[in-house]
Amino acid sequence: MTTNPHQTFIRDTADTDVEAIHEPIAREKAEPRDGYEPISIWLVFLFLALAGWGGWYLGAFSGDWNAMVYDERAQAGAAPAAEAKASDMLTLGRRAYVRCQACHQPTGQGLPGTYPPLAGSPYATGPAERAAAIVLNGLQGPLVIDGETFDNIMPAHRDLMTDLEIAAVLTYVRQSWGNDAPAVAPEDVARVRAATAERGAAWTAGELDQFALPEPEPAE
Amino acid sequence: MNRTALLYAGIIFTVIISSIGLVFIPEYQLFRLEPVEAADGNLYPQPRTEFEEAGRRVYIAMGCVYCHSQQVRPEHFGADIDRGWGTRRSVARDYLYDQPHQLGTMRTGPDLVNIGSRQSDDNWHYQHLYDPELTSPGSTMPKFPFLFEKRTLEPGREPPFNAIRMPPGVLAENEYLLPTTDAQQLVAYLKSMRHDYAVPEAQP
Amino acid sequence: MVLAVQDPSEGADPRQELRSRAEIDRSCQGPVTLFVASAVAWLLFGSLLAMAASIKLHSPGFLSHHAWLTFGRVRPAHLNTVIYGWAAMVGIAAMLWLQTRLSRVTLVFPRLLTAIAWLWNLAVAAGTVAILAGHGTGVEWIEFPVPVALALALLFGAVGLVSFYTFARRPPGHIYVTQWYLFGAILWFPYLYLMAQLMIHLGGATGVVQGSANWWFAHNVLGLFLTPIGVGAVYYLIPKVIGRPIHSYYLSLLGFWSLALFYNWAGTHHLVGGPLPAWLISVGIVGSVMMFIPVTAVAINHHLTMVGHFHMLRTSPTLRFVVFGGMSYTLVSFQGSLQALRGVNEISHFTHYTVAHAHLGVYAFYSMVMFGAVYYMLPRMTGREWSSARLIRIHFWGSALGIALYWGGLTWGGWLQGRMMNDAAIPFLDIVRFTIPFLWSRSFAGVLMTIGHVAFAVLVWRMLAGAREPARAPGPTLLGRPRGEREINPAEAQ
Numbered sequence: 001m002t003t004n005p006h007q008t009f010i011r012d013t014a015d016t017d018v019e020a021i022h023e024p025i026a027r028e029k030a031e032p033r034d035g036y037e038p039i040s041i042w043l044v045f046l047f048l049a050l051a052g053w054g055g056w057y058l059g060a061f062s063g064d065w066n067a068m069v070y071d072e073r074a075q076a077g078a079a080p081a082a083e084a085k086a087s088d089m090l091t092l093g094r095r096a097y098v099r100c101q102a103c104h105q106p107t108g109q110g111l112p113g114t115y116p117p118l119a120g121s122p123y124a125t126g127p128a129e130r131a132a133a134i135v136l137n138g139l140q141g142p143l144v145i146d147g148e149t150f151d152n153i154m155p156a157h158r159d160l161m162t163d164l165e166i167a168a169v170l171t172y173v174r175q176s177w178g179n180d181a182p183a184v185a186p187e188d189v190a191r192v193r194a195a196t197a198e199r200g201a202a203w204t205a206g207e208l209d210q211f212a213l214p215e216p217e218p219a220e
Numbered sequence: 221m222n223r224t225a226l227l228y229a230g231i232i233f234t235v236i237i238s239s240i241g242l243v244f245i246p247e248y249q250l251f252r253l254e255p256v257e258a259a260d261g262n263l264y265p266q267p268r269t270e271f272e273e274a275g276r277r278v279y280i281a282m283g284c285v286y287c288h289s290q291q292v293r294p295e296h297f298g299a300d301i302d303r304g305w306g307t308r309r310s311v312a313r314d315y316l317y318d319q320p321h322q323l324g325t326m327r328t329g330p331d332l333v334n335i336g337s338r339q340s341d342d343n344w345h346y347q348h349l350y351d352p353e354l355t356s357p358g359s360t361m362p363k364f365p366f367l368f369e370k371r372t373l374e375p376g377r378e379p380p381f382n383a384i385r386m387p388p389g390v391l392a393e394n395e396y397l398l399p400t401t402d403a404q405q406l407v408a409y410l411k412s413m414r415h416d417y418a419v420p421e422a423q424p
Numbered sequence: 425m426v427l428a429v430q431d432p433s434e435g436a437d438p439r440q441e442l443r444s445r446a447e448i449d450r451s452c453q454g455p456v457t458l459f460v461a462s463a464v465a466w467l468l469f470g471s472l473l474a475m476a477a478s479i480k481l482h483s484p485g486f487l488s489h490h491a492w493l494t495f496g497r498v499r500p501a502h503l504n505t506v507i508y509g510w511a512a513m514v515g516i517a518a519m520l521w522l523q524t525r526l527s528r529v530t531l532v533f534p535r536l537l538t539a540i541a542w543l544w545n546l547a548v549a550a551g552t553v554a555i556l557a558g559h560g561t562g563v564e565w566i567e568f569p570v571p572v573a574l575a576l577a578l579l580f581g582a583v584g585l586v587s588f589y590t591f592a593r594r595p596p597g598h599i600y601v602t603q604w605y606l607f608g609a610i611l612w613f614p615y616l617y618l619m620a621q622l623m624i625h626l627g628g629a630t631g632v633v634q635g636s637a638n639w640w641f642a643h644n645v646l647g648l649f650l651t652p653i654g655v656g657a658v659y660y661l662i663p664k665v666i667g668r669p670i671h672s673y674y675l676s677l678l679g680f681w682s683l684a685l686f687y688n689w690a691g692t693h694h695l696v697g698g699p700l701p702a703w704l705i706s707v708g709i710v711g712s713v714m715m716f717i718p719v720t721a722v723a724i725n726h727h728l729t730m731v732g733h734f735h736m737l738r739t740s741p742t743l744r745f746v747v748f749g750g751m752s753y754t755l756v757s758f759q760g761s762l763q764a765l766r767g768v769n770e771i772s773h774f775t776h777y778t779v780a781h782a783h784l785g786v787y788a789f790y791s792m793v794m795f796g797a798v799y800y801m802l803p804r805m806t807g808r809e810w811s812s813a814r815l816i817r818i819h820f821w822g823s824a825l826g827i828a829l830y831w832g833g834l835t836w837g838g839w840l841q842g843r844m845m846n847d848a849a850i851p852f853l854d855i856v857r858f859t860i861p862f863l864w865s866r867s868f869a870g871v872l873m874t875i876g877h878v879a880f881a882v883l884v885w886r887m888l889a890g891a892r893e894p895a896r897a898p899g900p901t902l903l904g905r906p907r908g909e910r911e912i913n914p915a916e917a918q
Contacts, residue, residue, distance in 0.1 A: 022807035037728070057710050062702060063702035070699070106851035106854075111357070153385070310699040323632070360482065366490065
C-alpha cells in the first residue's frame with residue numbers, strides 16, 4: 001500500500017488505517033452488474049433499415065468518390081453540371097452591390113457626413129454614362145447632394161468589375177429605393193471604359209457637373 | 221466481454237480506419253492539385269506576398285475566424301452567392317496556399333473569402349477596424365484600437381500622407397491616426413482574398 | 425452500517441468487500457482529489473472567460489481596448505480551458521477512480537499521477553496565456569501551441585499507461601461496460617491529438633484536408649474522448665446508486681461497438697457546403713445519422729435500468745445530475761444526427777444554433793454527468809459528507825435552468841438567424857441586430873450556470889479543506905426526503 005503523497009491536502013484525515021471504512025463507502029451498493037435482457041427485434045429492424053439508408057445515401061451522393069466532384073447530385077462520369085446562373089440584371093446587380101454597400105449601405109442611404117447616398121442622388125440617376133464613369137475611375141473631393149457636403153474618396157473599380165457587373169449594379173442602383181432611371185447596358189459601360197481608358201485620376205464634382213464623354217480615340 | 225485483446229484491437233482499428241478515410245485518402249486525392257491558368261495568362265490561386273502572409277498571421281492572432289468563415293457555398297445552397305460573397309462556390313484548389321486553414325464555421329460576420337474583390341479601399345478597412353460602427357452602423361464587431369497609433373498634430377502642421385482619413389468628429393481637431401504595421405499587413409491580406417477566377421471544377 | 429450493504433457477489437465476505445473498497449479509494453485519494461480540484465478551478469476560470477465572450481457578442485465595447493481581451497482570443501481561451509482544463513481533468517479523475525473500482529485493485533503510481541496533474545495544469549495555463557497573447561494557432565479546438573499540445577498528449581498517454589497497468593493487475597473476470605468506454609477514451613484521444621497536430625500544424629495535410637483533419641479531430645474530442653467517459657460514468661453510476669443491474673448486456677455491446685464504428689466518421693458534417701469533395705461530406709453525414717444506433721441502444725438500456733427508480737431523482741444528487749446528463753446525451757445526439765442532413769445544415773450551419781448544440785453536448789450531457797460523478801466520488805475519497813443540500817440544489821438548478829435557457833435561446837435564435845441569412849434580400853446588419861436579444865439570453869443563462877459553478881466550487885472547497893461543516897444530521901446529504909420514509913435511509917444515498 002503506497003502512502004498517499006497528498007495526505008496534507010486532506011488535513012483532517014489523520015487516520016490512515018485502511019480498515020477504517022467510513023460511512024459513504026459502507027452505505028453504497030454493490031458494484032454494477034449486467035442484466036441479460038434480449039434486444040427487441042423491432043430495434044434490430046430499425047437499425048438494419050438505417051444501415052440500408054446509409055448505404056443508399058453513400059451510393060447516391062458521393063460523386064463516384066471523385067475528388068473533383070463537389071456537387072453531390074452529379075452523376076458518376078458526367079461532366080460537372082452547369083449550374084443555373086441568374087441572368088436578369090436586377091439580380092446580378094443586387095449581388096454586385098455587395099461591393100458598394102460597405103460605404104453606401106444596403107439601403108442606398110449612405111452615411112451622413114461620410115458616404116453620400118445613392119437613393120435620390122442625381123449622380124446615380126442622371127446620365128448613365130456619367131454614372132459608369134464614376135464607377136470606373138472613382139470620385140474624389142467635395143460633393144454636394146441635397147444640400148449636404150461629402151468630402152471623401154471613392155476608389156476606381158475599372159480593374160475590379162466587368163462591364164456586365166457595372167451595368168448590372170448601375171441598373172440595380174438606378175431602379176431601387178425609389179430611384180427610377182433607365183437600365184444600363186454592358187455596351188454602354190464598354191463605350192465609357194474605352195473612352196476613359198487614358199484617364200487615371202478620379203473625377204471631381206466640378207468635372208462631373210459638365211460631364212461629356214470624350215470622343216473615343218480614333219486609333220483603335 | 222472478457223477478451224481484452226479483441227477490445228483493444230477493435231478500439232484502435234476503428235479510429236485508424238476513420239483517419240485513413242477522412243484524412244489520408246483525401247490528402248492522397250488532393251495533394252497533387254495545382255494552380256490553373258486563367259484567361260489573363262496568370263496562374264490562380266496566386267501565392268501571397270510575405271507582407272500578405274504576415275497579415276494572415278495577424279488575422280489568426282486576432283481570432284477573426286471565430287466570426288468570419290472563408291468559403292462560398294454553391295448556388296442554391298444557402299444564399300452565399302446571392303449575397304454577393306462570391307461568384308462561384310469555393311473548391312479545394314482555392315486553398316492551396318493556406319497554412320493553417322481558416323475555413324471557419326461561424327458567420328456572426330459575413331464571409332470574407334472574397335473581401336478583396338468587394339472592398340479594395342485601404343482607408344475603408346482602416347476605419348472599419350478602428351471602429352466598425354463608423355462604416356457599418358449596428359455592427360457588433362469589436363474595435364481594434366490597438367492596431368492604430370493616435371498622434372497629436374503640431375500646431376500649423378498638416379497630417380502626413382498616410383494618416384487615415386476619418387469622418388469628422390471621431391478624432392480631436394489636432395489628432396491623426398496611423399495604422400501600425402500589423403494593421404497594414406492585415407489589410408493587405410484582406411485585399412488579397414479573392415476567389416473570382418475560373419477553375420475547371422466550378423465556373424464563376 | 426455494514427448491514428446496509430447487500431453484496432450480491434457470491435461467496436464474498438461483505439466485510440472484505442468493504443475493506444477492499446476503502447483501500448481502493450484511499451489509493452485514489454491524492455491524484456483524484458487533485459484532478460477534481462484543478463478541474464473545478466478551471467471551470468470557474470472558464471466560466472469567467474465565457475461570460476466575457478458572451479457579453480462581447482451583444483456589447484462589443486466591453487473590455488475591447490486590449491488585444492489580450494479581444495473576442496477572437498477570449499473565445500478560444502474559454503473553449504480550451506473548459507475542454508482541456510475542466511472536462512479533461514475531471515474526466516481523468518473519473519476515469520482513474522472508475523477503473524480501480526471496476527478492476528478491484530488499488531491505483532498504482534499515485535505520485536506519478538499527482539505530478540501529471542500539476543504538469544497538466546501548467547500546460548493548460550501556458551496554452552491559455554499563449555492564446556490570450558495572440559499565439560494561438562487559430563484552428564478550432566486545437567488552439568494551444570504545438571509544444572503545449574504535444575505535452576498534453578504525452579501526459580495523457582502516461583495517464584493511460586497507469587490506467588492500463590492498474591487494469592492489468594486485476595483478478596481475471598468479466599470486463600464491465602464502463603471499462604470498455606474508458607479504454608476507448610484512453611486509446612482514442614492520444615491518437616487523435618497527435619494525428620491532428622501532425623496533419624494540421626506540422627505540415628502533413630494541404631489546404632482543405634486540414635479542414636477535414638480539423639473536424640475529424642474536433643468532433644472526436646467530444647465523440648471519442650468526452651462521450652466515452654461520460655457514457656461510461658452513466659453506465660456505472662445509475663446501477664450503482666439504484667442498486668440494480670444494467671438492463672441488457674447485449675444492448676451495451678451494440679451501443680459501444682456502433683459508437684466506435686460510426687462516431688469516428690461524423691466530423692466532416694461541420695463542412696457541409698464547403699470546399700471539400702462531395703463524397704467526404706456525404707460520409708460525414710452518414711456517420712452522423714448512423715449515430716442513431718448507438719444512442720438509441722444506450723438510451724433504451726439506461727432508461728429500462730432506471731424504470732421504477734425515477735423517484736430517487738428527488739433525493740440523490742448524483743442520480744439527478746447523471747440522469748439529466750444521460751437524457752441530454754440522447755437529445756444532443758438525435759439533434760446532431762438531424763443537423764448533419766444537408767437540408768437542415770443549410771440553415772443551421774454558421775449560426776448560433778451550432779453553438780447551442782455544442783453546449784448541449786459538452787455541458788448538458790458531459791459536464792452534468794461529471795458533476796454527478798464528483799458528488800459520488802469525493803465523499804468516498806474523503807470520508808466526509810457534502811456540507812449543504814441547499815448549495816447542491818443551487819448548483820443543480822443554476823446549471824439545469826442555465827443550460828436549458830442557453831440552448832433554447834440560441835437554438836431558436838440561431839435557426840431564425842440561419843433562415844434570414846439564406847434570404848439575400850435581408851441586409852446582413854439587420855440579422856446582426858435581430859440576434860442581439862438572443863445573445864442577451866445567452867449571457868443571462870451564463871450567469872445562472874456560473875452561480876451553479878460557484879456553489880459547486882464552495883462545496884468542493886469545503887469538502888477538501890475540511891472546513892467546519894454546519895451542524896447536520898449524520899448520513900448522506902440528500903436533496904429531499906425519500907418517498908414513504910420518515911427517516912433517511914442510507915441505502916438511498918447519493
